[in-house]
Amino acid sequence: MTDTSAPDDPVAASDEDAATIGADYEALLAEAEQVLDDVDHALARLDDGTYGTCELCGGPIDPGRLAGHPAARSCERHPQLTDPATGPA
Numbered sequence: 001m002t003d004t005s006a007p008d009d010p011v012a013a014s015d016e017d018a019a020t021i022g023a024d025y026e027a028l029l030a031e032a033e034q035v036l037d038d039v040d041h042a043l044a045r046l047d048d049g050t051y052g053t054c055e056l057c058g059g060p061i062d063p064g065r066l067a068g069h070p071a072a073r074s075c076e077r078h079p080q081l082t083d084p085a086t087g088p089a
């Protein structure tokens with residue numbers, strides 16, 4: 001009564017696939033850690049009452065910007081604090 005319906009040769013990832021998956025995983029992990037760091041930072045700023053203000057100029061961050069990037073650290077004039085990967089256009 002042994003169930004033998006399971007494939008006896010499951011699709012095995014090649015070393016190349018494994019390397020690609022590993023690189024993707026590392027990139028995703030780094031991105032997730034960055035997001036967690038940003039969220040922690042935003043929560044700290046909520047606690048100290050500075051959430052929603054630019055860390056560089058102290059001005060208010062546009063609500064639309066916060067809607068798109070709730071953990072934004074800077075206003076639209078100083079996007080480098082929020083989007084280090086994309087930067088200014």
Ligand SMILES: [Zn+2]
Nearest residue numbers: 054057075078
């Ligand atoms: Zn600013």
